[in-house]
Amino acid sequence: MTPEPVSLAHALASFSDHWSPRIVTAVNDYDVRIAKVEGEHVWHVHDHTDEFFLVLDGELRIGLREPAGERTVVLPAGSVLTVPRGTEHRPYAPVPTAILMFEPTGTLTVGDRHDEVPDHVDATTGHALDRAPEPDDTLGS
Template sequence: MTQEPVSLAHALASFSEQWSPRIVTAVNDYDVRVAKVEGEHVWHVHDHTDEFFLVLDGELHIGLREPAGERTVVLPRGSVFTVPRGTEHKPYAPVPTAILVFEPTGTLTVGDRHDDVPAHVDATTGHALDRLSVPDDTLDA
């Protein structure tokens, strides 16, 4: 991790893959990841951790399977939501969307249990941000 500020806009501009988060920094034992998303993710569960979402641009829907039944939360730009550990959920973005996710380092994007992972979803613990593709003058912007 760098000890310099990181522009989220420039970090997002440095890659094009959907559902393939980049780690922009770490806080204690947690990764701060940004991702571009559109379309459906996969139903999955994180058994031991909550998952925090912040919508930077666009709109994110998160389907939830809870004891009381299924529901969907809609997060417009600037909204945050935390999916509680053990809750089956499925993110969906009806339009191109940029998100920030905060979760423990090493957490798999498709959780501990999940449906079949479609080809457009990257099952990863996050990729390092390619600082070579982010202009030097933007790291402190």
């Protein structure tokens, strides 16, 4: 990773796939990923890591299966949630939504255990972000 700023708006505009995260940068052994999402993901579990979500735009709902039962957490834009390791969960976006996630490098988007992966979900450890030069929006250039 180069120590250059990354515009999240420009990065999100560089791809159109849903449920197919792009790696924006890395922090120690963690990827910072962005994704466009809409519709349902898949029920899955990360056995060895928590999963951090920040909703940049839209609304994300996360179904959680916990010892006390199943519940859904609603995250409007600007909200964060950390799903604890070992918790079965399923993200769902009722409208086109943009999210940012922190996950250890190499973590699969469908976790360690999951239901059957539908065609619209990319089972990946993240894709490299297209690093095309960003437009120079400085004044006077």
